[in-house]
Amino acid sequence: MVAQEAHAHQGPQGFIRKYIFSLDHKVIGLQYYFLALVAVFVGMFLSLLMRFHMIWPTAVLPLVGEIKPETYLQLLTMHGTIMVFFVLTTAPQGGFGNYFLPIQIGAPDMAFPVLNMLSFWTTFVAFIVILAAFFVTGGAPLHGWTGYAPLSALTNSGPGEQLGADLWITSIAIFCVASLMGALNFITTTLDMRAKGMTMMRMPLTVWSWFVTAILGLLAFGVLLSAGILLLLDRNLGTSFYVPLVVVNGQIMGHKGGSPLLWQHLFWFFGHPEVYIAILPGMGVASQLLSTFSRKPIFGYRAMVYAIMGIGFLGFMVWGHHMFMSGMSPYTAFSFSIMTMAIGVPSAIKTFNWLGTIYHGKVRFQTPMLYAIGFVSLFVSGGLSGPFLAQPVLDIPLHDTAFVVGHFHLIMGVAAIFGMFAGTYYWFPKMFGRMMNETWGRVHFVITLIGTYCIFMPMHYLGMAAQPRRYSQFTELAYLQHLLPLNRFITIAAIITIGAQFIFLINLFWSMFKGPKASDNPWEATTLEWTTATPPPHDNFGGVTPVVYHGPYEYSVPGAAKDYIMQTDPAGVTAH
Amino acid sequence: MGLALLAIIWLITFVSTYFFVAKTWWLPHGVSTSAAFIDHQFALTYVLMGIVFVAAQCSLGYLVWKYRDRPGAEPVKYSHGNTTLELVWTTLTAVLFIGLNLMGANVWASERFDPAGPGAVPVEVTGMQFAWYFRYPGLDGTFGRTNPKLMDPSAGNEAAVGLDTTDPAAKDDVVTGTMYLPVGRQVDLTLRAVDVIHSFFIPQMRFKQDAVPGLAIHMHFTPTEIGEYEIACAELCGLGHYKMHGMVHVVSQEDFDKWLAAREAEKQ
Numbered sequence: 055m056v057a058q059e060a061h062a063h064q065g066p067q068g069f070i071r072k073y074i075f076s077l078d079h080k081v082i083g084l085q086y087y088f089l090a091l092v093a094v095f096v097g098m099f100l101s102l103l104m105r106f107h108m109i110w111p112t113a114v115l116p117l118v119g120e121i122k123p124e125t126y127l128q129l130l131t132m133h134g135t136i137m138v139f140f141v142l143t144t145a146p147q148g149g150f151g152n153y154f155l156p157i158q159i160g161a162p163d164m165a166f167p168v169l170n171m172l173s174f175w176t177t178f179v180a181f182i183v184i185l186a187a188f189f190v191t192g193g194a195p196l197h198g199w200t201g202y203a204p205l206s207a208l209t210n211s212g213p214g215e216q217l218g219a220d221l222w223i224t225s226i227a228i229f230c231v232a233s234l235m236g237a238l239n240f241i242t243t244t245l246d247m248r249a250k251g252m253t254m255m256r257m258p259l260t261v262w263s264w265f266v267t268a269i270l271g272l273l274a275f276g277v278l279l280s281a282g283i284l285l286l287l288d289r290n291l292g293t294s295f296y297v298p299l300v301v302v303n304g305q306i307m308g309h310k311g312g313s314p315l316l317w318q319h320l321f322w323f324f325g326h327p328e329v330y331i332a333i334l335p336g337m338g339v340a341s342q343l344l345s346t347f348s349r350k351p352i353f354g355y356r357a358m359v360y361a362i363m364g365i366g367f368l369g370f371m372v373w374g375h376h377m378f379m380s381g382m383s384p385y386t387a388f389s390f391s392i393m394t395m396a397i398g399v400p401s402a403i404k405t406f407n408w409l410g411t412i413y414h415g416k417v418r419f420q421t422p423m424l425y426a427i428g429f430v431s432l433f434v435s436g437g438l439s440g441p442f443l444a445q446p447v448l449d450i451p452l453h454d455t456a457f458v459v460g461h462f463h464l465i466m467g468v469a470a471i472f473g474m475f476a477g478t479y480y481w482f483p484k485m486f487g488r489m490m491n492e493t494w495g496r497v498h499f500v501i502t503l504i505g506t507y508c509i510f511m512p513m514h515y516l517g518m519a520a521q522p523r524r525y526s527q528f529t530e531l532a533y534l535q536h537l538l539p540l541n542r543f544i545t546i547a548a549i550i551t552i553g554a555q556f557i558f559l560i561n562l563f564w565s566m567f568k569g570p571k572a573s574d575n576p577w578e579a580t581t582l583e584w585t586t587a588t589p590p591p592h593d594n595f596g597g598v599t600p601v602v603y604h605g606p607y608e609y610s611v612p613g614a615a616k617d618y619i620m621q622t623d624p625a626g627v628t629a630h
Numbered sequence: 631m632g633l634a635l636l637a638i639i640w641l642i643t644f645v646s647t648y649f650f651v652a653k654t655w656w657l658p659h660g661v662s663t664s665a666a667f668i669d670h671q672f673a674l675t676y677v678l679m680g681i682v683f684v685a686a687q688c689s690l691g692y693l694v695w696k697y698r699d700r701p702g703a704e705p706v707k708y709s710h711g712n713t714t715l716e717l718v719w720t721t722l723t724a725v726l727f728i729g730l731n732l733m734g735a736n737v738w739a740s741e742r743f744d745p746a747g748p749g750a751v752p753v754e755v756t757g758m759q760f761a762w763y764f765r766y767p768g769l770d771g772t773f774g775r776t777n778p779k780l781m782d783p784s785a786g787n788e789a790a791v792g793l794d795t796t797d798p799a800a801k802d803d804v805v806t807g808t809m810y811l812p813v814g815r816q817v818d819l820t821l822r823a824v825d826v827i828h829s830f831f832i833p834q835m836r837f838k839q840d841a842v843p844g845l846a847i848h849m850h851f852t853p854t855e856i857g858e859y860e861i862a863c864a865e866l867c868g869l870g871h872y873k874m875h876g877m878v879h880v881v882s883q884e885d886f887d888k889w890l891a892a893r894e895a896e897k898q
Contacts, residue, residue: 124869198866204843205826205868211759212868298844301781301792302825303759314827314842348697354711379829379864381821381842384742388735395727402723403716409689410715414707416699419631427694431639434686435646438679441727447734448672450664450838451657454829454864496631503638511646515655520833522864525872531860533658533833540655610706617706 065592075175077167078592082174083153084485089178090145093136094471095559096185098552100133105545109538111527124213126526127196131214132188134199135222138328139229140181142470146335147271148177148236150477151264153485155240157583158261160249160600162593165242169235176232184225187218195219198524200325203296203317204309207288210302220289223282230279233271240268249582251602255359256621258581258606259352262359263338266366267331273370274327281320288312318380322373330369332466333433334362336473337404340429342606343476344408346579347423348415349617351607353407361400361407368397378449387446394444401437405430416610420577421495425476428503429469435507436465439514454524457517460510468506475502475558482565483572487588490565498557505551512540580618581606632698639691643684650680661855661880662835667737669836675730746818746850751811751886754820756791757828757841758783760870762861763791766804766890773820774800781824791824804893809878812886813856821847829865832878840865853880 066072076082106113107121107129114120121129152170156163164170187194195214197206205211206219244265248257257265284295288309296317297309345352352358374382374390408430417423439461442448452458475498482490521528521537528534528541575584582602586595600622608619649655660669697703754765754773761783767773774797781792787805794800811817821830823841831838837851863874881889 122869123872127866127869127871196869202827202866205866208826211826299778300825300843301758301778304781304783306778312844314844348706349699350706351708351710353709354713354716357711357716379838380840381845381847384738387738391731392728395731396724398727399720399724403720405686406716406719407711409686409693410711412690412693412697414704414709415697416703416706417632417694417697418699419635419694424631424635427635427639427690430690431642431687434683434690438683441679441730442672442675444727445671445675445731445734447668447738448675450668451672451833451836453838454831500634500638504642507642507646511642512649515649518657519655520658520831520862522831522862524866527872530873530875531862533860537655610708612708 075171077163077171079152079156079164079167079170080485080590082170083149083151085174086144086148086152086177087150089181090141090149093140093144093181095555097133097136097141098555100129100136102548102552104129104133105548107526108528109542109545111529123526124196125193127198127212127524128194128214128218130524131196131198131222132184132194135184135226137467138199138332139226140177140184142332142466143233143328144177145474146339146470146477147240147264147267147331148174150339150474150481151240151267151335154481154583155261155264156243156247157586157590157594158258158581159244159247159252160582160595160602161243161247162595164239165247166239169239173232173235173239176228176235180225180228180232183221183228187221187225190217190221192216192218195222200321201285201317203285203288203312203314204300207285207296207317208300208302208307209289210305220286223285223289227279227282227286230275230282233275234279237268237271237275240264241272244268249600249602255356256602256605258338259341259355259358259362260335260338262362263334266362267334270327270331270334270366270369274324274331277320278324281317281324285317315377315380315382318377319373322376323370325376326373327369329462329466330365332470333473334365336429336470337362337433339473339477339480340408340426340433341404341411342581343422343426343480344411344430345607345609346577347418347420347426348412349418349609350411350415351605351609353410353413354403355605355607357403358407361403364400365397368393368400372397375444378446379453384446391444391446395441398437398441398444405434405437420479421490421492421499422476422480422577424496424499425472425479428499429472429476431503432464432469432472432506435511436461436463436469439464451520452517454522455517456513456521456523459523460513460517463510463513464506468510475499478562480577481583482562483576484583484588484590486566486569487572488565488569489572489576490569491561494557494561498554498561501554501557502551505547505554508547509544509551512544516540578616578618580604580608580620582621585620585622632695636691636695639687643687643691647680647684650676658833660834660836661853661857661859662837663852663854664737664741665834665836665854671734671737674733678726678730741849741851745848746816750816750818750850752818752820753809753811754822755809755830755841757821757823757830757863757867757874758790759825759868760863760874761790761807762809762830762863762874762876763787764806764809765791768802768804768894770799770802772799774798774803778824802894802897804890804897806893807876809861809876810886810889811853811878811880812883813853813880815883816850816852819849819851821849826867827865828863828867828874831862831864832859833862834859835878838864853878856880856882
């Protein structure tokens, strides 16, 4: 907390220092947010092309031309990579976390502003590098976002596996470096920059989720970085970390003694915590909003904090559940499986507590709340297919089928995105000083909720009927023929849902300039960002150092003047 | 909006559940000894998760409607939670999840921990971009040597897996692109891959296992019904992944012997 004085400086005035190479966590947060916004539309467009190709394999599309099976796999790889890294990791943590973590704990900025700027611009470079993979000879790689070796480690295993694959893994490595810098900053800021009175157990659950996410990032991205460097060496310098003696199309490759399973262990050691990196901030936002818009304290604050920590901790012990069919020792499957089931327990606690928060509350249906409710619904739906996949014996029919695709899209894709939508509608007034349009917000919500269910719920049926994932078309296997109508339905649902996202986009930009002016605390919320001006000044609190007297969710306190008590309100004694 | 939200959430819940209950799309008909158990475990998990799914979604829809903010709404009950309730549902979830898990352990173990029994049919499965090959050891019961230098995928069968014909044990090895299995007899599988990872998936046998370069993975299963079943590749293996398929013909022991003899004769 001593460090705070150093940051109380005047904001820079020049355009470049103010908006481009800014040290202000708020500007950097917005930069992350808009980077993710570009990325999500790119990723979504790729998925649209994939869905087209799946049901009309021979169609020639305007702008893109004919999609060949290998093109499909390239789209799939880039869709997954862009969405996981540049959307699900970038927006909730880099975007909202950067903007609101310092304000919510009463700090004037991040602990290391220069590092913060560096981590954004490093992420930006990573994004440019991954996009470049589309434009090099051979195009983007086709090995999927999981990049299993030897497919990803050999340069002649398919189109796109030359320069495209090098750019892909280079981009991921750069991204890892950026995330490590970001994680350090988040952890230090949370531990060291809290305002007077902001004890750990008074931090909003959003702050807890960003904090634990940062710890996960710190432990996970380092492993992926190392794994990526080894892959680059295998690809370019002839080492054999991941490749044993293999024969590709009759040609003996020069590798010997490597282990394809090593890549999978390293990748999933990162990959599973990554799921929680994507979803934890969403859980934080959902908790914050359900309490605020139900006008009731969060049910079981401590349990929620322990659940976040429990999920983070267990998240590092379950990576092997991605590998039940991989040839890994079948004995280890038991421990991974039990751990995976165990992680369902804190997840269930969170769900119960969300329902408990609404119970006997007074629910206000503004758009942010709609998305928080949608988040809970999707989290339940996506979560409950987990206990199927966590059982090794059920992985036999379900592993690598559309069931898995439906499962992870619902939970770490759409639920996480709902967390971002909730955050956007909720914090927009603070970020831009104006309100978003409620009517269009509701329309967007209804179409998106129903639409995403129509896309991803049927994928569970497809998976049960044994439709393998990552198939560009279903013409070759007779038993897949009767699933075509369902696939067609999904594609149509996807077109409609993707179309509806332009409502959001227009609402976002229109409201930024034309929306009605927002008051400083339009949702009557209690946390620190709502005590300051809109948008917040350069040092967040205009030279005032906030002092915190209450926990974050003091709503409808008996005997209080209003139905909410600000965290900084010295009066308004709480009932407990 | 409260009522609309309730309607939407309930509608999504009931429509989703209908298609599960009606089994409009379901696991394909199972034709191996482990299928019955796997299907039972699947159904059990699915009933339990289904109950939780419907209960959670319906209460979510109901609660947001019931406790909506409106004129004359009951005052909010100020509460920070309830530790007893918290403990109850934590314990229940833990018992449910871990219990489900332990139940499936037997079948998993029997196919993987123990070697195949005596009298099992040995078959070696080799995956390569983008075909499956099946090798039978012939009358001597021993697989002959293979050599990566001899692999010629364009020639197919014996040449594709690089069978070394200078090895006497290799002389009677039969390599085919279609799998034949006798019904009711255990199959002792050895899974290999020569280039990248493939996954040997026979949906109706409830069988799936990755074939990994550098590893020889042993598994066993027993087909229970005569018929022809499709084999798919379930691990992304390159541009032809979607068409890397094969067939397994499950026939009577007699037909199996005849088929093998005919293949041996072709080789002479």
